[in-house]
Every structure is written in structure tokens, then in C-alpha cells.
Amino acid sequence: MKTGNRQARLWAFLLALAIILSFSGPTLAVDDGARAYWKGRSGTQGVSFQYLHFNVNASDSQQFDPGAYIYPNSDADANIFIATWAPHFTLFNRPSFLAVNIAGGSVDADVNTNLIPPQYLPPGVSPGSSFSQSASGFADPNAQLVVNLFGTPPLRSGVDLLNYEPTWTLDAAGLLAFPIGQYNSDKLVNMGQNRWYGRIALPFKYHFGVFDPGHMTSLEVTPSVWLFADNGNFLGEKLKNDPMWQLEAHLTHDFTSSFFGSLDLLYRRGFQSEINGTDVGEGLNIGNLGFTLNYQAVDNLAIRAGFSSNVFGDSDLDNSIIRIQFVYAWHPSTENMKKLKSGH
Amino acid sequence: MQQQNQDNRPIIARRTFLKSASIIALLLCLSITSTLSGLFTRAAEAAKKNKRPNFLLIVADDLGYSDLGSYGGEINTPVLDNLAQKGVRYTNFYVSPTCSPTRSMLLTGTDNHVAGLGNMGEFTNPNQMGKPGYEGVLNKRxxxxxxxxxxxxxxxxxxxxxxxxxxxxxxxxxxxxxRDFSLLSGGxxxxxxxxxVEWQRPKAPYTEDGRPLEKLPKGFYSTKNYTDKMIQFIDESRKDGKPFFAYMAFTAPHGPLHVPDDWLRRYKxxxxxxxxxIRKKRLARMQELGIVDKGVNTADRLWFVPRSTALTPALRVMLGRKMELYAAMVEYMDEQIGRVFEYLKEIGEYDNTVVIFFxxxxxxxxxxxxxLAGxxxxLGFLHAMNNFAENGHNYIGRKGTYAxxxxxxxxxxxxPFRLYKGFLTEGGIRSPLIxxxxGVQGAGELNKEAILHVxxxxxxxxxxxxxxxxxxxxxxxxxxxxxxxxxxxxxGKIQSPRTSYDWLGWEVFGNRAIRQGDWKISWHYRPFGTWDWQLFNIAEDPGEQYDLSDKFPEKRKVLIALWDEYVKMNGVVLGERxxxxxxxxxxxxxVPEFDNYPPVRGVEAIPYEKLKELLGK
Known part of the structure; x- marks a missing residue:
């Protein structure tokens, strides 16, 4: 009997699941990503590194990112990296994971001050002029805890994984960002937000067909709300923001056992800004569509690339996002089995 | 007052006469009708009594001896179990160790070496080519x-x-x-x-009513469609009153293990x-049912199969999934057989149908x-790549898989037997039979005396x-x-059609055997046998664990002589390969296998759930 082959297939299967780790989008301008809320076996850990390039052009609007007040007639380019560590575990007998995100990078903005009230101009900038600003360094780190509420049993062992054939699942997720990122109150452009903020989400997904590598299809919908504390020193003023409502959705499909694609949707609404009690600009209403391709290069490593751009909502806030991501995941059992097989 | 005629004879009033005549006529009619009716009823009853029985011959493909519930299996087979209660189960029914030789004997009543399947057509040896009985198909003899x-x-x-x-x-x-709806190939x-299954004929050849079927109906599933067709065939001709012979040769549970989607997790x-x-539990149930006598030697776990209790829980789940599919196929077949029985009951033919299942x-x-994949x-590999390359744990059992x-x-x-299909051990050639x-006497009985053959x-x-x-x-x-x-x-007039002097012989793939009474000799290639004749007492040692050649050399000789007779009688040509x-x-x-060797002292048997808890993390 070819027990060895069966073992190999078993571990390949376990890895395929383990590697589908969850990474919460650490910067507020991007989504969590396709298959972000799939659960791995307890004890699985993953690290991810992703590079994002944003390009934003605001013709008449005021804001794009909840952390960045975007002036009208401005352009911004950002190169962001996000490093994530995500351990999977069982919490209250429910499959869960924590995603700790550290982001950083640089942002360059060109701003025309024609439409800006003089009191909101940075020191030394004359009304009617144009100016450029840059920021670089770490953004506010955040951590998100995700706990399954329904549809996924605790995945403590290989047996649990083998028996796992989900149909629909519902999670609860809470994210908290820590205001320790780079912030200069004299500058319009910063990496950090100088305030506490967080998110509550209810990730839901439905699995179609067979839950087996190469055959998996899922619809994932994550409604969430972002909540913000005040920034008491926004150019010396007090910045408040309404909650931002967000709907993220992905339709994912396996093309092969090591390659899947996803159609992505990210819609945001709300987030009306108020400075010293006065509304500034209008609330956000923007929807991005995009796609993601994910390739499982080897047992532990997946490479993901994606693109999205606004296609509905406010047409005067053009943006595009390019993402490249590397995900490395492991489980002690898998690694130990490799050691045994290789004779170490 | 009576009127009188000219001869002074009393004249009966016309009305009275007519009335009386009517009554007499009515009584006569009633009497005749009653008599005729009685005659017709008796004739109908006699005709019904003399009506020839229908035959429903149901053959499963690669079903093991102990799989049915009525033979000790845990697989849910209520229809066949019920059939066993109405009929008789036999414990000494023999078939060939492979498919086409059995079918050739079933349909002709003679040995496979005579009927053309001396070897399976797919494995005919160069030295067998052209020899009578080795046509690889049912011949004209x-x-x-x-x-x-x-x-x-x-x-x-x-x-x-x-x-x-x-x-x-x-x-x-x-x-x-x-009429037929047939798969011509082996699977x-x-x-x-x-x-x-064969890359030489990558598309499975089917015929319907003698014509090649280019395409199967959409949504086809073998067991279901074979059942539908059989019901259709019987239904379309039943009104002419002729009896029928219906041969349902299911392809279940032959691999690939396939079941409809809603049956995939039936045995999760x-x-x-x-x-x-599971082996131990089956054996206990078989002993309880009387299928296997207590105290006889049953087969060890096969020496090349690992002790399942030593496998990781995850691997057991993966291996168990295959048996889940197998069990689901068997139960599905049972359910479909039930559909045929229900239909026969509906048309009033069930009680006049002799059913044989094996x-x-x-x-x-x-x-x-x-x-097959080679x-x-x-080319075999190419065929496998194109058609059945899928093996995912959660995917097997579906289209495109081969588990x-x-x-x-x-x-x-x-x-309780040794080995399985392909071998002339009891595990390869003993089949359940209901x-x-x-006319079948002894409802619910178990006949352990009869030595029967396909x-x-x-x-x-x-x-x-x-x-x-x-x-x-x-x-x-x-x-x-x-x-x-x-x-x-x-x-019910005799217990067996064979006496202890009658004997049976087999040969397929060069493996060979003779059984006479309780004794059996068999010859198998190593390591399944010894490349020599081994002697077993099947009554005491159905697991064929102890070669008695040295102890009973004369008996061995007698049986070897019968083998020579078998070869001569049937024109057996042993293959070169x-x-x-x-x-x-x-x-x-x-090597002999012992469930508790090496021993785990102190914790002789760790319950599975506990083991999962201990090792699953």
C-alpha cells in the first residue's frame, strides 16, 4: 500500500489550507483581500509582506482615506508596505486568528490651494498657491481579532481540517489602530492619524461546490463600520469624522489547485469630516472594483497580485491601487514532517 | 281459475306460464353462470398456479462477502436484508475470482475455460491465444x-x-x-x-437494444439508470403475459468509487x-448471525496492510473516506433494488418472481x-490524466475521480476470509447468495451445508x-x-445439490484451486501463496491460515489429481505470464499478524476518541 503517497497528499492538503491565511488590510485605503477570513488549523502562523502603490487624484472632493484629509485639486502617490503576522488559534472553542499589522512607506502630495479656506492652510503657504508635501515612516500599527461565530468548527487537528466542508460562515472581527505612527501637526500629509480608531466587522462567506483545492469557489461579504476618535491637533484644529460604513466583497474561484482568482469590490460611505464643529466638504461615497490573482508557489509560499480602481460613487476622486503580496505560512506539524521526510 | 281447451286439458294462463318460465330461466342462468364462474375461477387459479416464474438475477460487482447487513456488515442494506428474511442465505456459494469468468459461467452453466473466458480477455497470454476457451469473449461453444x-x-x-x-x-x-442497456467493458x-477503464477503448462502450450508444443520457449514474431501464423494459412488455428473465448486472461497487453528490457523505x-x-465488529456480528462458526480460524490482517490503530487519526480519516464511498455505493444499490421490488409488487409480479442476488x-x-494509469x-497514464486525475480528499467520489x-x-x-478479488482464496471466490x-422453502434460513457454484x-x-x-x-x-x-x-427436499465427493475447480491468472467437501488445495504466486499447492480444511480454517500439506499428504495428492482432471476436462492452458x-x-x-504486537503495555487499547485527543493536537 502506498501509505507514503497518501501521507504526502494529506500534508499537501493541510498546507493548502494552512497557507490561506487571513491578513487584515492594515492601511485604511485598501480592502482585507480575498479569502482573508478563511481559517487555518490552530497553531498555523503566517507572515505576509505586501507592497501597495496608490495613486489618488482629487478634483473636487476633500477626502479619500479616513486618515488623510485630501484637499481638492490635489494628487497623491503613496508607496506603502504592510507586514503582517497572523497566528491562528481556538478562542472560546471557536476558530480564531489575530492579525497584527505594521505599515509604513512614503506619501507625496501636490496640492493646489485655490479652494482651501486660509485657516486650513499649513504655515507658510499662501492662499492660491500650490505646494508639495511628503511624509515617510511608519503608519499607525493595528491589530485585528477575528472569531468565528458560525459555520466553522474548531480546527485543532488534521482530522478537523479533513472533515471541514464549510457552506456558510459568519465571523466577528474587531480592529484597533494605535496612534503611534509618524505624525507632524504642521503638515497636511502624514503616515499616522494622531488618533485612536478601529473597526467592527461581520465577515460572511458562502462556499459553493466542493471544498477541495482546485475546486473551491466562495462569495465573501464583509460589512463593517470604522469608528474614529478626534484628532485634537490637525494643523492646530480639532478634526472629527463620522463613522465610515464599508462593504467589501469577493467572488473567488480556484482555477487550479494552486491558483485562484478573485473579483473584488470595496464600497465606502460616510466619514463626513468636521473641523472645529464645521462640516468640511462632503461625505465619502466611492466604490472600487478590482481583481486579485493568487498563486501558490510552493507548499508554504503564496504570491498574490491585484489591482483596483474606483468605478462608481464619487467620480471626482479617482484612485488606483496596485498590490503585490507574499504570504508565508507554516504549522509545526508540517514543518516537523518535512524534517522527518528529509532525514534531519 | 284454470281455463280448459278443447280437449278439456287445463289451460295455464299465458301470464302464469311466462312468469314461471322466466323464473326457471333465471334460475338456470344463475346456475350456469355460477357453475361457469366457478369453473373460470378455478381455471384462473390453476393458470396462475402453473404460471412460469419470472427470474430477477441481480449481480453486484466486487461486493465482498461480509458487506451486506444480513451477512454481518454494518452497511445499511435493508432491501436485501429483507429479501434474505423472505428467502434463504447461503454461505458456501462460489464464483470466479474475477469478473468476466464469473459472468461466462453464470450465463452458460459451464466452466469459464469452456465458455471462452479461460483468461480475462484483457490478460490473455501469448500461449493461450487461439486456444479454444481463450477467446476472451463468450464463444460459440x-x-x-x-x-x-x-x-x-x-x-x-x-x-x-x-x-x-x-x-x-x-x-x-x-x-x-x-432488450438491453449494457456496458460492454469491465468498468x-x-x-x-x-x-x-481501458485506455485502448477510452470511451466506455454501451449498447441499448443491440445498438451502440454514442452518448449516455445527461445526468447518468450507473446504478440508477440500470434500474430505470430494467423497470422500463419490464413495463413495456408486461401486458402480453409472458414471464421475464431480468438480468441486472450492476457495476456497483466496482471502482471507481462514485456516488451521486447527495450520497457522498452518507457514511461520513x-x-x-x-x-x-471494523473487521472485529463484522466478525462478531457474523458469528452472532451464524454465518461464521465460533472457534474456526479466520484470516489475519493482511501482512502488508498496516495495523490501522497505528495510523494517525488524520490518515485514518483519509483512508476511511474511501470506505465511506464504497458503503454509500452499496446502500445506493440496495435502494435501487428496492425500487425494482416495489415496481414488481405494483404490477403483481413480485410473488411470482424468483430473485437471486450475489x-x-x-x-x-x-x-x-x-x-490502469501505468x-x-x-498511454494509460495519458488516459488517466485526461479522465480521472482528481484525488482530493473532499473531491473523491465525484466525476473525474478514481478512488x-x-x-x-x-x-x-x-x-472472515483471506485476500480478495483476483485470488483463489475464499476472499476472492466466496460470495454472498440470497x-x-x-417455491423457495425455508424463509429466513441460513443454509451452510450447500456447496454451490455460479x-x-x-x-x-x-x-x-x-x-x-x-x-x-x-x-x-x-x-x-x-x-x-x-x-x-x-x-427444501435436499440440503445441497452436491455430495462430499463432488468437487469444484478454478483457475484464473495462473492461480488455481480445487475444493472437495471440506478440503481445498490452492496454488498462488508468491507472496500470496508458495508457488506450490497448499492444503486447507475450509470448514475448520475458512481463513486459510494453516497449510496442512505436511499433515495430510494423501489428501493433497487426491486433490491434485482432481486438478489434473479439471485441466483435462476444461482445456486449461496455464498462462506464461x-x-x-x-x-x-x-x-x-x-508473516503472521497479531493485533497487539508489538504490545502497548499498560494501555492495551486506547479508545479512538482519546487517541484523537492525545495525538490530534
């Missing part, structure tokens, strides 16, 4: 029971697997079946994708325990998928139908039947 029953006034229907020839004069329609996908986690535990050989434990770069239960589970299906219907079925059906087996058929000389009719046995000839290099030599 035999006539099928279907032809004879058809000529004798029966409707003859077949659905399912034929595996006895492909050419127009070899297919079911040409060999006696008026293939159970779904409508229609791939065949039921086999996670592993084969060792399996064509032992459970499959060989890695047929690997054999080596990387071969098999494997030797670990095949030995469960073979309890016979039920009009060759007996043709003579039994012919006798029940009142038909003869001819010496010539359509200008061809016909080989005589070697089987023995069961009619007097099923009528065998699929088993290289097994010795692939497998270790057999």
Missing part, C-alpha cells in the same frame, strides 16, 4: 440462459455490465437478450462522462476507526487505478422454467452444463 429462455417463451432483459464481448455477434442482444466512470466518519476495529467476485483490493508517459477502497478495506469486506421467490444458476433457471439445455444450438455443438440445478434444494508474477518483488513475505 456455449449458449446462454438468455437465449434458451427467450426461445422458451420468456422475455429476456439485461441492464448493466456485460464484459463478455464487443463485436455485434458478441453483445447481449446477440446472445439472447431481447469505467459511473457517470455520464463515459470514460472507460463511519470508518475513521480503521479497518482493524456478487461476481470478492471485494477489490488491488490497485486497479495504478495498473507509468508516466504511457478505490484498497486492500485494507477489501479485507474487511472479505471477513435466493427468494415462489455455474448452477443456468441449470436452475432452466429447470424452473421448464426449458431444456440443447446439445446443439443454431448449428453449433453446445458444451454441456457443468452446474447442478438447485431446484430440489430450494424446494500473470499479473501476480512480480508480486513477490513488490510485497514482503507474509
Amino acid at each position: 456455449v449458449v446462454t440462459v438468455a437465449s434458451l429462455l427467450r426461445d422458451c417463451g420468456y422475455h429476456t432483459y439485461m441492464t448493466g455490465k456485460w464484459h463478455l464481448g464487443y463485436k455485434p455477434d458478441e453483445i447481449p442482444h446477440a446472445r439472447g437478450f431481447e 469505467g466512470s459511473h457517470f455520464d462522462d463515459q470514460w472507460n 466518519n463511519r470508518y475513521d476507526e480503521g479497518w482493524d476495529g 456478487s461476481d467476485n470478492g471485494a477489490e483490493g488491488n490497485d486497479l487505478r495504478a495498473m 507509468r508516466v508517459g504511457s 478505490e477502497a484498497g486492500p485494507g478495506w477489501a479485507q474487511v469486506s472479505s471477513v 435466493v427468494s421467490g415462489p 455455474m448452477d444458476i443456468t441449470p436452475t433457471l432452466l429447470e424452473l422454467a421448464g426449458c431444456q439445455h440443447p446439445a446443439t444450438y443454431k448449428g453449433h455443438k453446445v458444451a454441456p452444463m457443468q452446474g447442478k440445478s438447485w431446484v430440489t434444494m430450494i424446494e 500473470s499479473p501476480f508474477e512480480a508480486s513477490r518483488k513488490a510485497l514482503p513475505d507474509p
Whole structure:
């Protein structure tokens, strides 16, 4: 009997699941990503590194990112990296994971001050002029805890994984960002937000067909709300923001056992800004569509690339996002089995 | 007052006369009607009584001896269990260790070496080519029971697997079946994708009513569609009052293990325990049912199959999934057989139908998928790549997959016997047998005395139908039947059609055996045998664990002489090659297996749930 082959297939299967780790989008301008809320076996850990390039052009609007007040007639380019560590575990007998995100990078903005009230101009900038600003360094780190509420049993062992054939699942997720990122109150452009903020989400997904590598299809919908504390020193003023409502959705499909694609949707609404009690600009209403391709290069490593751009909502806030991501995941059992097989 | 005529005779009033006449006529009519009615009723009853029985012959493909509930299995088979309660179960029924030889004997009543399947067509040796009896298809030296029953006034229907020839004069329609819906080859996908097990014929060849079927109906699933067709065939001709012979040759549970989607998880986690535990439970139930006597030697776990209790829980789940599919296929077949029974009851024919159920050989434990796929770069491999490459744990059982239960589970299906399909051990050639219907005496009984053979079925059906087996058929000389009719046995007049002096012989792939009374000799390639004759007492040692050659050399000699007679009588030509000839290099030599060796002292038996808890993390 070819027990060895069966073992190999078993571990390949376990890895395929383990590697589908969850990474919460650490910067507020991007989504969590396709298959972000799939659960791995307890004890699985993953690290991810992703590079994002944003390009934003605001013709008449005021804001794009909840952390960045975007002036009208401005352009911004950002190169962001996000490093994530995500351990999977069982919490209250429910499959869960924590995603700790550290982001950083640089942002360059060109701003025309024609439409800006003089009191909101940075020191030394004359009304009617144009100016450029840059920021670089770490953004506010955040951590998100995700706990399954329904549809996924605790995945403590290989047996649990083998028996796992989900149909629909519902999670609860809470994210908290820590205001320790780079912030200069004299500058319009910063990496950090100088305030506490967080998110509550209810990730839901439905699995179609067979839950087996190469055959998996899922619809994932994550409604969430972002909540913000005040920034008491926004150019010396007090910045408040309404909650931002967000709907993220992905339709994912396996093309092969090591390659899947996803159609992505990210819609945001709300987030009306108020400075010293006065509304500034209008609330956000923007929807991005995009796609993601994910390739499982080897047992532990997946490479993901994606693109999205606004296609509905406010047409005067053009943006595009390019993402490249590397995900490395492991489980002690898998690694130990490799050691045994290789004779170490 | 009476009127008088001219002769002074009283004249009865016309009215009175008419009235009286009417009453007399009425009484006469009633009397005649009553008499006629009685006569007609008695005639109808007599006709009904004399009506020839229908025959429903149901053959499972690669079903093991102990799989049915009524034989000790845990698989849910209520329909066949109920049939067993209405009929009789037999424990000593023999078939060939592989498919087409069994089918050739079933349909002709003679030995496979006579009927053309001296070897399976797919494995005919160079030195067997051209020899009579090695045509690889049902030859013209035999006539099928279907032809004879058809000529004798029966409707003859077949659905399912034929595996006895492909050419127009070899297919079911040409060999006696008026109507058929048949898979001509030995196996293939159970779904409508229609791939065949053989790369030489990548598309599975089907016929319907004698015509090649280019495409299977969308949504086809073998067991379901074979059942639908059989019901349709019977229904479309039932009004002419002729009896029928219906041959349902299911392809379940032959690999690939395929079941409809809603049956995939029917047995979810039921086999996670592993084969060792399930084997023990089956054996206990078989002893309880009386199928296996307590105290006899039953087969060890196969020496090349790991102790399942030593496998990781995850691996047990993966291996168990295959048995889940197998069990689901068996239960699905049982359910479909139930549909046929219900239909027969609806049309009032069930009580006039003799039902015979058995399996064509032992459970499959060989890695047929690997054999078919061959080596990387071969045409077989290309065929496998294109049709059945999927093996995902949660995906197997569906279209495009090829899962098999494997030797670990095949030995469960073979309890209490050794080995499985392909071998002349009891695990390869002993099949469950249920016979039920009009004239079958002893409802619910278990007959452990009768030594029966699949060759007996043709003579039994012919006798029940009142038909003869001819010496010539359509200008061809016909080989005589070697089987023995069961009619007097099923009528309860005798316990077995064979005496202790009668003997049976087998040969397939060079493996060979003879059984006479309780004694059996068998010859197998190493490491399954010794490349020499071994002697077993089957009554005391059905597991064929102890070779008694040294203890009873004379008995061995007698049986070897019978083997020589068998070869002569049937024209056996031993092949130069065998699929088993290289097994010795692939497998270790057999050693006795002990469930508790090496011992785990102090914790002799760790409950599975506890083990999962301990190791699952």
C-alpha cells in the first residue's frame, strides 16, 4: 500500500489550507483581500509582506482615506508596505486568528490651494498657491481579532481540517489602530492619524461546490463600520469624522489547485469630516472594483497580485491601487514532517 | 281459475306460464353462470398456479462477502436484508475470482475455460491465444440462459455490465437478450462522462437494444439508470403475459468509487476507526448471525496492510473516506433494488418472481487505478490524466475521480476470509447468495451445508422454467452444463445439490484451486501463496491460515489429481505470464499478524476518541 503517497497528499492538503491565511488590510485605503477570513488549523502562523502603490487624484472632493484629509485639486502617490503576522488559534472553542499589522512607506502630495479656506492652510503657504508635501515612516500599527461565530468548527487537528466542508460562515472581527505612527501637526500629509480608531466587522462567506483545492469557489461579504476618535491637533484644529460604513466583497474561484482568482469590490460611505464643529466638504461615497490573482508557489509560499480602481460613487476622486503580496505560512506539524521526510 | 281447451286439458294462463318460465330461466342462468364462474375461477387459479416464474438475477460487482447487513456488515442494506428474511442465505456459494469468468459461467452453466473466458480477455497470454476457451469473449461453444429462455417463451432483459464481448455477434442482444442497456467493458466512470477503464477503448462502450450508444443520457449514474431501464423494459412488455428473465448486472461497487453528490457523505466518519476495529465488529456480528462458526480460524490482517490503530487519526480519516464511498455505493444499490421490488409488487409480479442476488467476485483490493494509469508517459497514464486525475480528499467520489477502497478495506469486506478479488482464496471466490421467490422453502434460513457454484444458476433457471439445455444450438455443438440445478434444494427436499465427493475447480491468472467437501488445495504466486499447492480444511480454517500439506499428504495428492482432471476436462492452458508474477518483488513475505504486537503495555487499547485527543493536537 502506498501509505507514503497518501501521507504526502494529506500534508499537501493541510498546507493548502494552512497557507490561506487571513491578513487584515492594515492601511485604511485598501480592502482585507480575498479569502482573508478563511481559517487555518490552530497553531498555523503566517507572515505576509505586501507592497501597495496608490495613486489618488482629487478634483473636487476633500477626502479619500479616513486618515488623510485630501484637499481638492490635489494628487497623491503613496508607496506603502504592510507586514503582517497572523497566528491562528481556538478562542472560546471557536476558530480564531489575530492579525497584527505594521505599515509604513512614503506619501507625496501636490496640492493646489485655490479652494482651501486660509485657516486650513499649513504655515507658510499662501492662499492660491500650490505646494508639495511628503511624509515617510511608519503608519499607525493595528491589530485585528477575528472569531468565528458560525459555520466553522474548531480546527485543532488534521482530522478537523479533513472533515471541514464549510457552506456558510459568519465571523466577528474587531480592529484597533494605535496612534503611534509618524505624525507632524504642521503638515497636511502624514503616515499616522494622531488618533485612536478601529473597526467592527461581520465577515460572511458562502462556499459553493466542493471544498477541495482546485475546486473551491466562495462569495465573501464583509460589512463593517470604522469608528474614529478626534484628532485634537490637525494643523492646530480639532478634526472629527463620522463613522465610515464599508462593504467589501469577493467572488473567488480556484482555477487550479494552486491558483485562484478573485473579483473584488470595496464600497465606502460616510466619514463626513468636521473641523472645529464645521462640516468640511462632503461625505465619502466611492466604490472600487478590482481583481486579485493568487498563486501558490510552493507548499508554504503564496504570491498574490491585484489591482483596483474606483468605478462608481464619487467620480471626482479617482484612485488606483496596485498590490503585490507574499504570504508565508507554516504549522509545526508540517514543518516537523518535512524534517522527518528529509532525514534531519 | 284454470281455463280448459278443447280437449278439456287445463289451460295455464299465458301470464302464469311466462312468469314461471322466466323464473326457471333465471334460475338456470344463475346456475350456469355460477357453475361457469366457478369453473373460470378455478381455471384462473390453476393458470396462475402453473404460471412460469419470472427470474430477477441481480449481480453486484466486487461486493465482498461480509458487506451486506444480513451477512454481518454494518452497511445499511435493508432491501436485501429483507429479501434474505423472505428467502434463504447461503454461505458456501462460489464464483470466479474475477469478473468476466464469473459472468461466462453464470450465463452458460459451464466452466469459464469452456465458455471462452479461460483468461480475462484483457490478460490473455501469448500461449493461450487461439486456444479454444481463450477467446476472451463468450464463444460459440456455449449458449446462454438468455437465449434458451427467450426461445422458451420468456422475455429476456439485461441492464448493466456485460464484459463478455464487443463485436455485434458478441453483445447481449446477440446472445439472447431481447432488450438491453449494457456496458460492454469491465468498468469505467459511473457517470455520464463515459470514460472507460481501458485506455485502448477510452470511451466506455454501451449498447441499448443491440445498438451502440454514442452518448449516455445527461445526468447518468450507473446504478440508477440500470434500474430505470430494467423497470422500463419490464413495463413495456408486461401486458402480453409472458414471464421475464431480468438480468441486472450492476457495476456497483466496482471502482471507481462514485456516488451521486447527495450520497457522498452518507457514511461520513463511519470508518475513521480503521479497518482493524471494523473487521472485529463484522466478525462478531457474523458469528452472532451464524454465518461464521465460533472457534474456526479466520484470516489475519493482511501482512502488508498496516495495523490501522497505528495510523494517525488524520490518515485514518483519509483512508476511511474511501470506505465511506464504497458503503454509500452499496446502500445506493440496495435502494435501487428496492425500487425494482416495489415496481414488481405494483404490477403483481413480485410473488411470482424468483430473485437471486450475489456478487461476481470478492471485494477489490488491488490497485486497479495504478495498473490502469501505468507509468508516466504511457498511454494509460495519458488516459488517466485526461479522465480521472482528481484525488482530493473532499473531491473523491465525484466525476473525474478514481478512488478505490484498497486492500485494507477489501479485507474487511472479505471477513472472515483471506485476500480478495483476483485470488483463489475464499476472499476472492466466496460470495454472498440470497435466493427468494415462489417455491423457495425455508424463509429466513441460513443454509451452510450447500456447496454451490455460479455455474448452477443456468441449470436452475432452466429447470424452473421448464426449458431444456440443447446439445446443439443454431448449428453449433453446445458444451454441456457443468452446474447442478438447485431446484430440489430450494424446494427444501435436499440440503445441497452436491455430495462430499463432488468437487469444484478454478483457475484464473495462473492461480488455481480445487475444493472437495471440506478440503481445498490452492496454488498462488508468491507472496500470496508458495508457488506450490497448499492444503486447507475450509470448514475448520475458512481463513486459510494453516497449510496442512505436511499433515495430510494423501489428501493433497487426491486433490491434485482432481486438478489434473479439471485441466483435462476444461482445456486449461496455464498462462506464461500473470499479473501476480512480480508480486513477490513488490510485497514482503507474509508473516503472521497479531493485533497487539508489538504490545502497548499498560494501555492495551486506547479508545479512538482519546487517541484523537492525545495525538490530534
